[in-house]
Amino acid sequence: MAKRTSKHRVTLIPGDGIGPEVVAAARAVLRAAEVPIDWEERLAGAAVFKKGVASGVLPETVASIRRTGMALKGPLETPVGFGEKSANVTLRKLFETYGNIRPVRELPGIRTPYSGRGIDFVVVRENVEDLYAGIEHMQTPDVAQALKIISRGGCERIVRLAFELARAEGRKTVHCATKANILKLTEGLFKRVFEEVSREYPEIRAEHMIVDNCAHQMVMRPEQFDVIVMTNMNGDILSDLASALIGGLGFAPSANLGDGAAIFEAVHGSAPQIAGKDIANPTALISSAALMLRRLGEMKAADAVQDALLVTLEDGRALTPDIAGEAGVGTKAFTAEVIRNLGRAPKSYPRREYKRLRAAQPAAPPLSVGARRLAGVDVFVESLAKPETLGPRVEAAVAGLPLRLAQISNRGAKVYPNALAAEAHPSDCLRLRFKASGRGGLAEAAVLELLARVGEVAPWMHVEKLPEFDGKPAYSKDQGED
Numbered sequence: 311m312a313k314r315t316s317k318h319r320v321t322l323i324p325g326d327g328i329g330p331e332v333v334a335a336a337r338a339v340l341r342a343a344e345v346p347i348d349w350e351e352r353l354a355g356a357a358v359f360k361k362g363v364a365s366g367v368l369p370e371t372v373a374s375i376r377r378t379g380m381a382l383k384g385p386l387e388t389p390v391g392f393g394e395k396s397a398n399v400t401l402r403k404l405f406e407t408y409g410n411i412r413p414v415r416e417l418p419g420i421r422t423p424y425s426g427r428g429i430d431f432v433v434v435r436e437n438v439e440d441l442y443a444g445i446e447h448m449q450t451p452d453v454a455q456a457l458k459i460i461s462r463g464g465c466e467r468i469v470r471l472a473f474e475l476a477r478a479e480g481r482k483t484v485h486c487a488t489k490a491n492i493l494k495l496t497e498g499l500f501k502r503v504f505e506e507v508s509r510e511y512p513e514i515r516a517e518h519m520i521v522d523n524c525a526h527q528m529v530m531r532p533e534q535f536d537v538i539v540m541t542n543m544n545g546d547i548l549s550d551l552a553s554a555l556i557g558g559l560g561f562a563p564s565a566n567l568g569d570g571a572a573i574f575e576a577v578h579g580s581a582p583q584i585a586g587k588d589i590a591n592p593t594a595l596i597s598s599a600a601l602m603l604r605r606l607g608e609m610k611a612a613d614a615v616q617d618a619l620l621v622t623l624e625d626g627r628a629l630t631p632d633i634a635g636e637a638g639v640g641t642k643a644f645t646a647e648v649i650r651n652l653g654r655a656p657k658s659y660p661r662r663e664y665k666r667l668r669a670a671q672p673a674a675p676p677l678s679v680g681a682r683r684l685a686g687v688d689v690f691v692e693s694l695a696k697p698e699t700l701g702p703r704v705e706a707a708v709a710g711l712p713l714r715l716a717q718i719s720n721r722g723a724k725v726y727p728n729a730l731a732a733e734a735h736p737s738d739c740l741r742l743r744f745k746a747s748g749r750g751g752l753a754e755a756a757v758l759e760l761l762a763r764v765g766e767v768a769p770w771m772h773v774e775k776l777p778e779f780d781g782k783p784a785y786s787k788d789q790g791e792d
Contacts, residue, residue, distance in 0.1 A: 317348040318606050321374040325384020326355045327580025328590035333384040335592035335645040336599040339618070342649040345603060345611045350374045354397045355386035355580075366397030372404060381573045382602055384595065385580040398575075399444075402437055407566035407573055408464065409471045410435040410545065411601070414532075414552040417561060417593075418624035418658050420633065424532065424555050430662075431535035432479070433552055434472040435545025437566060439464045440496075442542045449771055450692045453739035460496040460541065462677065465503035470670035471567065472539035473511045478665045481536040483515045484508070487524035487544060495786060500541055521548070528552060553577060560632055563597035565605065569669070574602040588640035591630040593619060596648065607666055620656040622648045683778040684752040686713065686745040688785075689764050690772035694738050697726035700768065704742060707763045712756055716745040717791060724790035743776075743788075751778075 322337070324330040340347060352371035359366050366388065375381050386397045401407070412433040416425065445457040472484050486504040488497040501518055508516035519527070521544045527534065528548065532555050540548060553562040562577035576594035584590060596619050603612035622628065628647035631638030639647075655661070693700055697718045705715050718726035719741045744760060746752045757773075764770050777784045 317346040318380070318608075319348045319350065319378040320602070321371070321378045321381040322349040322351045323354050323371065323381060323383040323386075324351065325580060326357075326387040327385060327582040327585040329355075329384025329386070329580055331585070331588070331590050331641050332576065332592040332595040333382065335641055335648075336382065336595045338645055339596055339615055339648050339652075340599055340603075340611075343611050343614050343618075343652055345608055350378060354383070354401065358397065359388075365395055365400045367400050367404070375401075375405060375571050375573070379571045380602065380606065381571070382595075382599060383573055383575040385576060385578060387580045387582070399442075401573055402566055405568050405571040405573065406438060407568040407571065408436060408438050409468055409565075409567040410437040410549070411475065411565040411567060412549040412552065412577065413563060413597075413601070414549075414556055416556055418620055418656055419626045419629070420557040420561065420623060422555065422557055427533045429532045429555055431532070431552070432475060432481075432537050433545060433549040434468065434475060434537060434539040435549055436464060436468040436500075436540065436542050438542070440542030442546070447772070449690060449739045451738075453737060455772070458493070458496050460499050462499060462503060465500045466507060467670050469500075469504050469507045469539055472537050473507065473514060474668050474670055476514050476537045477511070478667045480663060480665075481514070483517060483536040484511075485517045485519050485524065485535060485538045487519050487521040487538055487540050487548065489521050489544070490518075491520055495784075497541065504539065524548065525551060528555070550577075559594070560591050561593050561597075563594050563601055565598070565601045567605075572602070572605050574598040574605075588642060589631050589638070590641050591632050592641055592645060593623070604664055604666065609664060609666065612664070614652055617655045618648050618651040618653075620659050621651040621654045624656045624658055625651075679779045681778075681780050683750075683781075684746065684757075684775055685778045685783065686716065686743060686776040687752065687757055687760065688774040688776060689742045689744065689761065689770050690774075691740055691742060691764065691768040691770045692738050693740055693768040694736065695768070697740070700740065701726040703767050704764060707767050708744070708760060711760060711763070712747045713744045713752060713760065714747055716743045717788065718742055719788045719791075722788055724788045743791075745776075 324333045352374045354367045354371050358368050388396045414429060414431050414433060416429045439459050439461060441456050441458050443459045447455050449455050476484050486501060488501045490497040490501040525548055528551060553559050559578040564575055564577050566573040576598055578594055581590065600612045600616045603615065628639045628643055630641065630644050701715065701718055708715065717724050720737050761770060
């Protein structure tokens with residue numbers, strides 16, 4: 311490849327454990343491919359936690375990524391006993407890398423129960439919302455709560471990214487896997503936005519699938535998939551399952567894409583037990599580096615690096631011990647073999663043409679709502695009283711307010727009055743659902759007075775309003791609720 315004078319600026323984070331070894335391997339391959347990169351090496355992970363930085367990421371590392379907009383990162387460790395947040399999560403949050411891209415493609419020379427099936431798909435995972443927003447509370451000493459945050463804008467940009475990726479890679483189908491049959495508001499919003507956005511990509515078939523069926527189908531017939539887009543936790547779980555189909559996490563590259571920055575990393579961990587022994591497999595990070603080259607517009611170089619890696623696996627002459635066992639070679643020898651194979655193309659691996667991924671269009675503005683009404687309020691209380699005892703006490707306490715106690719529920723099932731879940735296991739966290747008595751809805755002052763009166767019966771710890779938007783309830787019903 312011809313040398314060029316202009317250089318791409320990329321932040322390089324060596325990482326922990328085997329991180330420096332696999333990062334050095336990827337860097338050596340890119341150097342041999344004559345890709346012009348000006349590396350800015352910065353720290354994150356265990357060494358930073360030990361400095362007393364709770365996030366695990368140094369300010370100068372953040373500044374570097376802001377400047378370069380691009381990072382290649384080794385695996386990071388979150389030590390047990392010190393450090394607070396995961397450094398990986400910190401980086402995703404800081405740079406709003408909302409799209410996690412996980413290619414899943416059968417590799418030559420890597421034998422699995424699925425060899426020969428032609429597995430070739432991409433998992434596109436929303437990366438910053440959902441339960442992984444990490445908003446949790448102990449409602450009582452015995453009951454924990456996590457909030458599942460799904461926004462329309464967050465859904466739209468990840469769905470658009472999935473369709474744009476399908477276009478860039480010449481793929482024909484995008485599946486959306488959700489749990490919308492149960493979580494009709496959160497996962498349901500993801501499904502509805504998928505269906506809306508899909509109309510803008512008429513050449514690509516759009517299919518919805520319940521996520522548990524998707525897991526089943528991924529094991530039974532994985533070759534049916536092209537692109538699968540999912541919410542954060544669903545995507546986290548099923549992307550790991552997908553990696554197992556092609557040999558495991560040691561072969562899984564990934565890209566974390568945002569509007570302003572992109573971070574590329576192997577999916578596997580830091581493997582401290584083999585660090586420094588020159589036996590780590592750098593395949594995943596070299597593949598991640600190839601993904602980075604495509605982001606940089608270095609399409610030919612990306613193909614050359616990926617082809618050299620595939621030829622090395624296909625030939626099988628110099629493979630690391632995790633593949634070849636006792637006959638395996640070290641990380642450095644494997645890397646040298648990849649470099650020797652630059653310029654070659656695999657014989658048994660179908661070529662896929664890649665175009666540069668186009669940036670997804672900005673999310674649409676929030677929906678406008680014509681009419682809003684506060685239909686009621688849910689109040690979560692701590693009480694071990696039986697519902698048939700607690701109910702009348704609460705009803706007496708709120709008498710005279712423009713509302714009524716509609717029901718009490720235990721973990722989403724109605725237990726008062728006329729309890730459907732009469733045999734529900736006792737819980738000290740109960741939800742009192744109050745409904746407005748008049749058509750005008752509840753006023754804020756009535757809610758405040760309600761809380762003061764309920765607090766005289768049982769401690770309350772959490773409140774959720776029950777809105778109606780344009781006459782439609784914007785909250786879920788309990789099992790057994792009319």
